[in-house]
Amino acid sequence: MRRLLALFVACGAFAWLALQYPPQIPAPKPDLRSPRTGIGEIRAYQTPKLRAAMAEADLHLGAPTYIRIFKEEKILELWLQSEAGPYALFRTYPICNHSGALGPKLKEGDRQSPEGFYRVDKAALNPNSSYHLSFNLGFPNAYDRAKGRTGSYLMVHGDCVSVGCYAMTDPMIEEIYVTVEAALNAGQPFVPVHAFPFRPTEARMARAAGHPWESYWQSLAPAYGTFEQSRRPPHISVQRDRYIVSPAS
Numbered sequence: 001m002r003r004l005l006a007l008f009v010a011c012g013a014f015a016w017l018a019l020q021y022p023p024q025i026p027a028p029k030p031d032l033r034s035p036r037t038g039i040g041e042i043r044a045y046q047t048p049k050l051r052a053a054m055a056e057a058d059l060h061l062g063a064p065t066y067i068r069i070f071k072e073e074k075i076l077e078l079w080l081q082s083e084a085g086p087y088a089l090f091r092t093y094p095i096c097n098h099s100g101a102l103g104p105k106l107k108e109g110d111r112q113s114p115e116g117f118y119r120v121d122k123a124a125l126n127p128n129s130s131y132h133l134s135f136n137l138g139f140p141n142a143y144d145r146a147k148g149r150t151g152s153y154l155m156v157h158g159d160c161v162s163v164g165c166y167a168m169t170d171p172m173i174e175e176i177y178v179t180v181e182a183a184l185n186a187g188q189p190f191v192p193v194h195a196f197p198f199r200p201t202e203a204r205m206a207r208a209a210g211h212p213w214e215s216y217w218q219s220l221a222p223a224y225g226t227f228e229q230s231r232r233p234p235h236i237s238v239q240r241d242r243y244i245v246s247p248a249s
Contacts, residue, residue, distance in 0.1 A: 036174070039127035046178045058082060059090060062186035065179055066233045067120075067156075069095070069166060071102060071113060072198035076156070076166065078176060079233075080183075086231035093176065096160035097167040102197045103213045105139060108150045111164050114139045115197050115216075117223065117236040117243065119190040125181060132158030132170045133177040137193055146241040156193070166195075192233045200224050219243050 036042050051061050064081040074095040079087040100112035114137060124136040134157030140149050155165045158173035168176065180191050197213070198204050200221035208214050222245040226234040232248040 039133070042127075042133070042174050043178060046174050047182075050175060050178060050182075054080065054090065057088065057090060059088060061179065062182045064188045065183040065191045066227075067176075067180075067191060067193040068227075069193065069195040070198055071098060071115065071196065074098065076168070076176070078179060080179075087227075087233070088231070090179075091175070093168060093172045095166055096169050096172075097162040099162045099164055104149070104216060105144075105151050105154065105164065106149050108152065110151075113162065113164055113166055113195070114144075114151070114154050115195050115220065116141060116143060117220075118193045118195065120180060120184075120193055121190040122184050125177070125184070126155075127177075129155075129157055130159075131155075131161065131165075131167070133173045134158070134165075135177065135180060137195070142238040143241065143243055146238065192236070194220075194223055194227075194233075196220055196224060 036045055047061065054060055054063075059080045059082060064087075066079040066081075066087055068077040068079070069075075070077075076093045076095055078090045078093065080090050082088045098113040100110070103112065104116060105112040105114040116139075118137040118139065118141055120135045120137065124138060126134045126136070134155040137154050137156065139151050139154040144151075151164065153165075156168065156173070156176065157165055158168055158170040160167050160169055183191055197217055197220075198208075200217060205214075205217065205221060208217055211217075219242070223234050223236060223243075226245060226247055230247060234248055235246045237244045237246075
């Protein structure tokens with residue numbers, strides 16, 4: 001009888017624990033790596049696919065390109081200039097991984113993904129990256145340096161691993177990389193990459209009231225608003241330690 005009672009108590013305790021701490025079912029691992037190796041093979045595979053997809057949207061590979069990142073939503077938007085002039089959204093990609101919280105990167109080793117306005121030129125491309133493919137955002141930019149911020153090798157890359165970068169899956173970085181490379185090869189001097197903490201709409205900024213980074217985020221908001229109105233990436237400059245945003249000429 002005592003053994004039955006002990007068993008009953010033990011089973012009851014186990015059931016209570018099961019309700020409090022349900023068993024964790026591991027998510028299936030995504031296919032993060034592409035079977036393609038080498039930039040030549042990647043270009044050969046992605047170029048015809050991208051051309052066909054862009055043609056359906058009345059866009060073309062090699063058109064001026066613009067990238068927006070929204071950290072809170074974990075998405076990367078890839079925009080291309082249309083024949084009419086304004087930019088059109090080609091694709092939205094989920095960011096596989098980024099590190100840190102909302103707020104800018106401040107110093108080397110803080111594992112924060114940057115927020116701000118960056119430029120990617122040909123020198124920033126790395127087809128031989130250990131993370132499948134990558135391009136350097138150019139952190140710290142002039143604004144970051146004026147604020148004394150430090151860091152290096154902040155990139156958009158593949159392999160879904162981040163210690164401060166914006167990491168994509170390998171198939172996604174292939175599309176993004178080949179698109180950026182084509183735009184630069186066609187004569188675009190640099191591809192602007194604007195990394196926002198979130199979409200700085202009036203409603204979202206109201207929710208950020210009182211946050212330690214509220215004033216910094218307010219300095220990023222005009223670039224978002226200017227593009228939303230014109231669908232052309234604004235001109236960004238730095239005067240002393242301030243971003244200056246003006247409409248594209």
